[in-house]
Amino acid sequence: MDHKRATIKDIALALKLSPSTVSKALRDHPNIGVTTKERVKKLAEQLHFVPNQTAIRFKQQKSFTLGILIPSMLDHFYVAAVEGFEKFAYDNGYNVLIGQSHESLQREKELLLTMQSNRVDGLIIAISRETVDTTHINEFVQSGTPIVYFMRKPINEEYHCVCSDVYTGSIDAIAFFVSRMHKRIGFINASSYWTTSRDRFLGYRDGLIQHRIPFDKSLVQESDFTQESNFQATRRLMQLDKPPTAILAFKDQVMLDALSCLRRDFATRADSIELIGYGSNPMIQYLERPPLASLKEQPFEIGQKAGLLLLDLVNHPQTGYQPQLVKLPCELQVFSSYKQR
């Protein structure tokens, strides 16, 4: 057990070379002799030499690490986004530092500090539910580390962002509902501080307008994603004088809870209510009577795209002034049991 790891120095000493020569040899620097390179590499392998990233980072004043801040890994959507981001990062020689806010502003602030402390070269972030004020994020950016928002962008910030084109998604959903003769369409939305909520809403509203359906404020309810909140929103809709015959939900998790609520509390009417959510949660395939449809998003691609944009900012800090807004399309995916109706 060689408890002390081999360093460049060790190799240099053993081979009677200088550390700088060894360093260059290991990295195939052009002006090092072929034989020297061979000797160095051979010994390096024998000694199980592994370059010390810790030292390289320090020396280069660059962490080769990108950060990603998400609400929770228990949400399949964000896991997929992490996957895409990670793949992009690894392909470009970067590590990834993951942080979960668990929807807590306090935690988000702490994590931002951790990211700074670790000197991440850049960060992508989906803000927490509690994030109304964005001073802490602005300070982070001020300190020189570029960020890219993804999915959840503060509504009062103009900044780089990659997200789903939920506006068009909502338009499509409404059109599909209308084609199935629905005229009263409920909508369960999320935090009004996110552009992604606003865009969903605008699509919902404009979709109604396109089909000459009057907009009714009471048909729009807000939920915070907890099961209880999803249930309550559903109940509020169903207890209206003129309840909806169809519901568009902010995301599949909300839709599934709405479905549970309907079947439990409104059993007689449950089967006549049609539902569309966002996300295409893979578990839906296991339901015997799945909801009507889901707007399939592209979380993996969103993670990748956000990484691409971020790396560009990392390498060309001056491009930071013109905020980029990337929207990836959603696709309405109708579940099989409804297709042939």
Place this chain on the structure above:
Amino acid sequence: MDHKRATIKDIALALKLSPSTVSKALRDHPNIGVTTKERVKKLAEQLHFVPNQTAIRFKQQKSFTLGILIPSMLDHFYVAAVEGFEKFAYDNGYNVLIGQSHESLQREKELLLTMQSNRVDGLIIAISRETVDTTHINEFVQSGTPIVYFMRKPINEEYHCVCSDVYTGSIDAIAFFVSRMHKRIGFINASSYWTTSRDRFLGYRDGLIQHRIPFDKSLVQESDFTQESNFQATRRLMQLDKPPTAILAFKDQVMLDALSCLRRDFATRADSIELIGYGSNPMIQYLERPPLASLKEQPFEIGQKAGLLLLDLVNHPQTGYQPQLVKLPCELQVFSSYKQR
């Protein structure tokens, strides 16, 4: 925009102190004057000073980072384990580096190198499906970094491991099946290179013995977790001359696929087959006709416990000789629709 981050030197210079004094003041070292501390801390805040972990790691020859290697974050079980591990790590001042093997041995080897290169202070690992030979892991340990296996431990290695007590779990499952009059009980297992597969099997076999049910080799099938493989294993069981009336599955995902397969390909018999899986996947609550039961595991606690064990090894390298084996109990959770039968 202060593009260059403040360092201890900057503070020292501005306050006409030495860097070492500032360093000590910031960390509340006892022999620094109160007024000095105040001056230092005040300026540090004004300059938005954030200690450079990159430098600290380098200086201390310690990364304050723990690694975790899992098959995939798309598996809810491992996400929960990461959560537990992460919480423990953060509470103890450590960062976490996550790697996903995606069941590839090649990727696992690469990730092990990345972990070494990042000088993680310790690592917990659930090996990939392809990991039969464990030379790469042993070399990793040889190089001086402690590891703890969790869930998936190579069958030919005696080493620290934290996992579910699946042996007792299988015993309980069989007992429950027997209480419901089943006599032919199928079993879909996973890689025979994992102790967790062997233990499940031993529990299955011993459970049968306890109830004087003859063991039948053909009732045990293996799957690799892909949907197709899960389907095939189910079909092999159902196509036996004397098919099972109940099936124990390696994990809930396998059980759900088995359920799909039964309902699709063996519709007439599907409802008479009872299923038990491992894991208590939260999505099961959304099924209208859920399977019989699931052995609820404790992935969060397993992650925490593995972290605890690992940190002990990190801090007391000499304790490494007596392999610790920790098993956390599983609890048979019967789904509601069956409870009153």
Place this chain on the structure above:
DNA sequence: TTGTATGCGTTATCAA
């Protein structure tokens, strides 16, 4: 109570 000197592993610059 504060300051000085040193070194962690690596690489870039410049000299030989």
Place this chain on the structure above:
DNA sequence: TTGATAACGCATACAA
């Protein structure tokens, strides 16, 4: 083609 030197930011042993 190779080598010497300095530097990155911080913590520590020791000196004042």
